[in-house]
Each structure stands twice: as structure tokens, then as C-alpha cells.
Amino acid sequence: MISFEHYLLLSTIIFGIGLYGILARKNAVAVLMSLELMLNAVNINFIAINKFVITGGVTGQLFAIFVIVVAAAEVAVGLALIISIFRQKKSVNLNDFNLLKW
Amino acid sequence: MSIIDLVFLVTAGVTIFASLGVVISKNIVHSALYLVLSFLGVATIYFQLSAAFLGLVQIMIYAGAISVLIIFAIMLVIGEDVNQSNPSTKKGTLIGVIAAGLFTFLVSISVVSSNWTNLVNNVLENPVGDLAQMLMGDYVIAFEVAAILLLVAIVGAIMIAKGAEQEND
Numbered sequence: 127m128i129s130f131e132h133y134l135l136l137s138t139i140i141f142g143i144g145l146y147g148i149l150a151r152k153n154a155v156a157v158l159m160s161l162e163l164m165l166n167a168v169n170i171n172f173i174a175i176n177k178f179v180i181t182g183g184v185t186g187q188l189f190a191i192f193v194i195v196v197a198a199a200e201v202a203v204g205l206a207l208i209i210s211i212f213r214q215k216k217s218v219n220l221n222d223f224n225l226l227k228w
Numbered sequence: 229m230s231i232i233d234l235v236f237l238v239t240a241g242v243t244i245f246a247s248l249g250v251v252i253s254k255n256i257v258h259s260a261l262y263l264v265l266s267f268l269g270v271a272t273i274y275f276q277l278s279a280a281f282l283g284l285v286q287i288m289i290y291a292g293a294i295s296v297l298i299i300f301a302i303m304l305v306i307g308e309d310v311n312q313s314n315p316s317t318k319k320g321t322l323i324g325v326i327a328a329g330l331f332t333f334l335v336s337i338s339v340v341s342s343n344w345t346n347l348v349n350n351v352l353e354n355p356v357g358d359l360a361q362m363l364m365g366d367y368v369i370a371f372e373v374a375a376i377l378l379l380v381a382i383v384g385a386i387m388i389a390k391g392a393e394q395e396n397d
Contacts, residue, residue, distance in 0.1 A: 145327055152316060174277055
């Protein structure tokens with residue numbers, strides 16, 4: 127029987143995979159993709175809690191919509207930054223993104 | 229085991245497989261395609277949680293728009309060798325395995341050992357109507373701020389991606 131815990135476990139696993147991707151990958155676009163995975167895991171949590179914890183109302187789904195909005199804005203600005211840095215550095219390797227270091 | 233459980237297990241397995249594909253693939257184009265599969269898997273999870281509107285939003289915005297944006301960006305910034313375009317650092321892999329493993333282990337332990345009482349089954353008659361009323365009612369300020377955030381993000385993304393103007397007047 128699939129219950130609340132299974133959804134929480136699924137979102138935990140996806141969040142963990144995203145965390146690994148953020149820490150291990152060198153390509154900046156791959157880091158952004160891992161970030162999207164983590165935000166998706168958070169959304170699964172919101173919607174599972176909306177289904178299993180609160181009675182009536184769609185507050186969890188509403189918050190998931192706001193998370194999606196912020197994720198869309200973040201990925202647009204992030205990819206623009208990556209393209210802009212790529213134009214100067216000819217690389218998307220995060221180790222080369224040291225413009226603010228001395 | 230009912231058919232609902234089987235559907236959940238299959239979609240959860242596909243989603244986890246696709247998420248692993250995103251972070252493990254050596255080729256970043258494959259990573260992006262696995263990301264689309266992962267988004268679709270998450271959308272089916274939303275459908276199972278009776279959030280049909282969110283599932284459709286997920287398919288349209290994530291699988292439709294954001295993944296295309298990511299694939300376009302990959303095409304713009306791709307290096308000379310696409311098969312090695314998504315390397316991982318040795319140190320980062322070690323730290324990532326430790327951090328992600330520890331996180332997943334600890335949170336899973338706390339989820340499984342928690343005593344979930346008073347769980348309900350929130351059956352919604354008209355979820356889209358409720359969402360619309362909340363967006364235009366109690367949460368109207370957050371809704372407008374989100375709209376302004378999107379506008380600023382679009383303008384900012386265009387300005388950043390366009391690059392500094394090379395004016396010599």
C-alpha cells in the first residue's frame with residue numbers, strides 16, 4: 127500500500143541525487159539541471175503534504191506553483207549568466223569561473 | 229498490491245533512474261534528455277497525488293519550456309568534445325557521495341521512524357477553482373510579486389545574455 131512515507135522517501139532520494147549532482151559536476155549547466163531536480167523534489171513534498179496532511183484547501187499546490195515560478199526565473203537568469211561568462215572565458219567549467227577571485 | 233501501487237512503483241523507479249542519468253551521464257546532451265524524462269516522471273507523481281493541474285503545468289513549463297531552454301543553452305556553450313562535456317571532479321565526487329548519501333540516509337531514517345498520525349486523504353472537488361480563488365484572493369500580493377519577478381527575470385536574462393554594449397562614441 128503506497129502511503130505518505132513513500133512519497134517523502136521518493137522526494138528525499140531525488141533531492142539527494144540533485145545534491146550529488148551539484149557537488150560533483152564541473153559543467154555549470156549540469157549544476158543548474160541538478161538544481162532543477164532538487165526543486166522538483168521539494169514540489170513533490172509540497173503536493174504530498176497537501177494531499178495527506180491538510181484537510182480541504184490547496185495551499186500546498188499553491189506553494190508548488192510559486193516554486194515553479196521561481197525555478198523558471200532562476201534557470202533563465204542562470205543560463206544567461208553562463209552564456210555571458212562563456213563568451214569571455216570560452217568555457218563552462220566551474221573551475222574557470224573565478225572572475226571574482228583574486 | 230493494487231494497480232495504483234504498481235503505477236507508483238514504476239513511475240518512481242523511472243524518475244529515480246532518469247535523475248541518476250542526469251547526474252551520471254558523461255554527455256551533457258544525454259543529461260538534458262534524461263532531465264526531460266525525470267520531469268515527466270515527476271508529473272505522473274503529481275497526477276497520482278490528485279494534482280492534475282500541477283501535473284499539466286509541470287509538463288508544459290518544465291518538460292516543454294525549461295528543458296528546451298537548457299538544451300538551447302547547451303548548444304550555445306558546447307565544447308569541442310561532446311562525449312566528455314560533463315566531467316566530474318574527483319574531490320567533488322567524493323564530497324557529493326558523502327553529502328548526498330548522508331542526507332538521504334538521515335532524512336529517510338527520520339521519515340521511516342516518524343509516527344505519522346492524523347493523516348488524511350484530502351479529496352478536492354474543484355482544485356483548479358480553489359487555486360484560482362486563492363491566487364486572486366488571499367495570495368494576490370504574492371501572485372503580483374511573482375509576476376514582477378518573472379518580468380524582471382526575463383529582462384535581466386536578455387540584458388545579461390546580450391552582453392555589454394561596445395560603444396565607441
